[in-house]
Amino acid sequence: MSDTPIPVLVSWGLGADSTAILTQFLDDPAGHGLTPDLSECTVIVALTGEEWPDTMDLAERHILPLLARRRVRLVQVARGGPSDTDGIVVLSDTRTPDRLHRRGPWALTDELGPTGTVPQFAAKRRLCSIKFKGWVMDQWAAAEYGAQAYRHVIGYEANEAGRAERDYTYASPTRRPWYPLIDWDWARPRILDHLLERFGVVWPKSYCTMCPYPVARASLNAHLARCRTFPELAAAVLRLESNAVALNPRSTLYRDGSLMGHIRADGNTAALDAYERDQAATDWAAYEVRRVFFAGRSDHCRTVHGTSCRRPGPWCRDPFRKGPAWRSVRTVHRGDRDAVLAHLEAEAAEMDAPTISVNGITRVPFHERGETYPGAEGYLVAAPAGVVDKARDGFDAMWDKVTSFGALDLIA
Ligand code: SF4
Ligand SMILES: [Zn+2]
Secondary structure: OOOOOOOEEEEOOOOHHHHHHHHHHHHOOHHHOOOOOOOOEEEEEEOOOOEOHHHHHHHHHHHHHHHHHHOOEEEEEEEOOOOHHHOEEEEEEEOOOOOOOOOOOOOHHHHHHHHOOOOOEEOOEEHHHHHHHHHHHHHHHHHHHOOOOEEEEOOOOOOOHHHHHHHHOOOOOOEEEEOHHHHHOOOHHHHHHHHHHHHOOOOOOOOEOOOOHHHHOOOHHHHHHHHHHOHHHHHHHHHHHHHHHHHOOOOOOEOOEOHHHHHHHOOOHHHHHHHHHHHHHOOEEEEEEEEEEEEEEOHHHHHHHOOOOOOOOOOOEEEEEEEEEEEEEEEEEEEOHHHHHHHHHHHHHHHOOOOEEEOOEEEEEEEOOOOOOOEEEEEEEEEEOOOOOEEOOOHHHHHHHHHHOOOOOOOO
């Protein structure tokens, strides 16, 4: 039997949790069952390209020198592009790290800007985190370890057993998860105290500038303080949010409010001014946004046909229940802001439609949604340019069908 220790891969998110684990490992390897030189340990960072600069600076200043002194391997990885077939890029792989890359070839903004969206969540899963962090690290680990078993260290806190249990469902004969903070019974206060004592700083949360989570997790004040420290970054997120809202009024960053609302309430004029400067200087577009809404499944359908209904009968759809929606976005005019707003006015006059301005976003509705489904809505809206045209195959035919007679049995 070989004496070679099983490899240990430490997922370092740059935040307090995984940083506390790292410092514990570095300070006392043997106490954690590791070899004294930590030769089996690799620290991996997956870069979304959107981390707050203060977190990056602290990690660079306090942790990289420790890793370099102990010659612990640090790997920095990122997505190679929008598609999984673009693979991952190893930005750095060294035992003497002295800097953290700010971004890779494909950052989260590169994805959100052209689609006019903000980070999406589905079934409580953070899709961006899976795509820009989890998947990237998994690819690296698969290439590095192959069929060899490794211990995967993740910084779930003592009170995050639920997250650990969910993660544990992805354990395999090769990937063996290890949650040291849960083993040590370290919750947030203990972790922050440890880092404060060790480095003399209150370690900030690590997350993307446009992440909706800090507010959801009741860290609004700290988040707004960061927006005051980095007004230009806050302005860039405001732009992402306002483009998303232009294309879908329900797409505010937070379920119960917008970043714009919070920034205004906070009196962050530096961020608002930077946002306004950007809006005035950038190219604008008039977008045609159309949506088709299908009728949702009826109670009868769910009872009789179970979880999926491929061949709906006459009672399978409920005309008062909203089902799936399809969206088409198309740039129909470009220019500076004034020119695009003038174009909207001219279109409104031509179509005899109103011009509606809400929260600084101007729309010209040309097809209003009714009370029942299937239904359709369409409007022109002015917003900064950059959202790419997108519609699924068959959208135009479906639009024509729904706007001409609205057949109830249409399904997505
Ligand atoms: S920090 Fe937030 S926005 Fe960034 S990848 Fe994670 S969930 Fe998504
Ligand atoms: Zn059915």
